[in-house]
Every structure is written in structure tokens, then in C-alpha cells.
Amino acid sequence: MNKIFITTVMVCALLSSALTSAQKFDQIDEDPMDITYLTTGKTPKPLIKVVYGRPQKKQPNVFGEQIPYDEIWRTGANEATEVKFYSDILFGNKLVKAGTYVLHTIPGEKEWTIILNSNTDTWGAFFYDDSKDVVRIKVPANETEEIDVFSIGFTNNFKDSYMVLAWDSTRIDIPLASGDAILAKI
Amino acid sequence: MIMKRTYFNVALIFALTLIFGVEIMTAQDFKDLDSSPHDIVYFRTNKISPPNIKVLYGRPKKNGREIFGEVIPYGKIWRVGANEATEVVFYQDVVFGEKEVKAGTYVLYAIPDQKEWTLILSSNTDVWGTQEYEKKYDVARATAKVSKAEFLEAFSIGFKEKGNHVNMVLAWDTTRITTPIKILL
Secondary structure (H helix, E strand, O other): OHHHHHHHHHHHHHHHHHHHHOOOOOOOOOOOEEEEEEOOOOOOOOOEEEEEEOOEOOOOOOEOOOEOOOOOEOOOOOEOEEEEEOOOEEEOOEEEOOEEEEEEEEOOOOEEEEEEEOOOOOEOOOOOOHHHEEEEEEEEEEEEEEEEEEEEEEEEOOOOEEEEEEEEEEEEEEEEEEHHHHHHHO | OHHHHHHHHHHHHHHHHHHHHOOOOOOOOOOOOOOOOEEEEEEOOOOOOOOOEEEEEEOOEOOOOOOEOOOEOOOOOEOOOOOEOEEEEEOOOEEEOOEEEOOEEEEEEEEOOOOEEEEEEEOOOOOEOOOOOOHHHEEEEEEEEEEEEEEEEEEEEEEEEEOOEEEEEEEEEEEEEEEEEEEOO
């Protein structure tokens, strides 16, 4: 009896050591990361880069159900959404220095709060610390044609640029202007 | 006075943008999900400490193909993933290959081969694939060992601490490519 027990323990120990010595790799995420850029035709390098997770719609209404109103949201999935500005930029009505920030939002029925925070490389919005806020602006919520997967993009027409967040039938247009564009307008 | 005026103008432009800008917007096409999605992997010394290394890379799948030597030919530069070139962030200075590399953001390329790979860090970031690779932007090159392990359908990058350094492991199919990185704290 004892012998069997000891043998079992030894086999288990051997097996578990063999298992732990093999390197573990992450599976592909259900809500994969994606990258979106704002570029101009003039410069080879981007003006803005966004790295974000893309969750799918799972409930009849995303906002107010799947993503609650009036609570901070990671604005994506998994790792907090990261925004990199390659030069100083007017984000909404706030001048933001070139650099890397985390993008959080507080969705609302009529209006969203958009937050840029300097506490980068965090998971979700669990590490959100409002003392690290760089920008907090309010942007009205617009209606759009339905889109099942959370998407971030840019519109760049002849004079105005927007960073656009879109999911379900909601879209948020954040006005942007680069340093040069601000100077040109003044 | 001039400053005040500038602020006023900025505020005015912003207000005008809010009033007129949103109306003139047309419907937007967003990108579909990539079939080789991106992923992020971090190396941290423990779960709650700030990261030491971050890798942002595309994860293609094997889909029954012969990968190394066929889909990804030997002796030719590879983007080490899919879509946008793979990006590595070092939060501290490191030793990569024989060379000291400053904290910062780099693109990782590789030249696969049967017995030994060459890994390249390039300072020309935010590029697509390997089309824009230029040798003049090379920051460091390292050789990496090839070994065999269990089958993986999706291309994967991981880290493993080993003594005073960390091994960065590229893994796909039954192939593993291991290169040591020393973090200079």
C-alpha cells in the first residue's frame, strides 16, 4: 500500500515537473488586439497610433447592458487601450504633449467622458488613478449604423480630423488638430 | 494679451468644429478583424511590477502549411509575425546579442535558418512587414538557437527567466527560437 502511494507521488512529481518545464504561451485572445493609425499623405510616419482590444457585441444593447453607463471602461478589451501621439496635439480642446497614454472612457447615454491617463501598461481599467489624468473631455454620443465589433478609426477630411470610437449603434467623434493645423488656423 | 487671444481663437475653432464639423462627417468604414490578430506579451519580474519588456506582434496560424523553409523561407528577412512589423519595447537598457541597447521602441526582424536564426532590432519603427527594412537602421543583431518542442498552431512569443537573463522565445509549429536578453537594472 505504502509502496503504491510513494510510486504515485513520485510519478505525479515527475509529471508536474515535466509540465512546468515546458514553456507556456498565451492562446489567441477571443477579443484580439488591433492597431489603427492616423497618417497624412505628407509624412511617412504616423501622427497617431492606437493599440486596442476588439470585443464583439454579445447582448442586445452594448452600452447600458454589456458595458454599463457611468462607469469607467477600458475602451476595448484586455490590456488598457494605448494611444501614442507622435507630436503635440489638440485633443478635444486640450493641448496634449507627444507621448504614450492610456485611453479610458465613461460611456453615457447622451455624452461620454474621454480620459487620457499617463499610467500606461496596465490591464483593463482596474489600475485607473485619476491623479494621473492628462485630459478629461466630454463628447456627445452620436448614432451610427450598427457595427458588431468595437472599432476605433480616424476620419481625416480636408480640414478636420476626428478619432472615432464605434460600437453597436453608438459613435463618438473626438475632434483632433495637430500643432501645425492649430497654428495655421490662428 | 497675445496668449489670451490665442486661447480665444483655439476655443472658437473648437466651438465651430463642434457645431459644423460633426455634421459634414460621412459614414466611416472600419477595418474588419485581422485573421492574424495582434497580441501583446510582457515580461515582468513579478505579476505586479512594472514591465521590463513588451512585444506587440501579429499571430498567424499554421493552417496545415509547412511553415519554416516553405511559407517562411530560410535565409530571407521575416517580420516575425503578421501585418505590421513586430514591435519590442525595452523599459530599461538591455544587452541583446553582444550589444548594449538603450531603453526604447524597436522593430524586431528575423532571418530564419535551419540551425540558427539571426534576430535584428531596427530603429525604423511603425512600418508594415519587411518592405521598409533598411540595414542602416540596425541597432543590434543576435544569433538565436533553434530547438524542437510541442506543436503550436498560432505563432507565439514568450519569455522565460533564466539566471541573470531572460530568454525571449519565438514559437511556431514544433520550432522554438531562443535568444537571451540581459536587462541592465
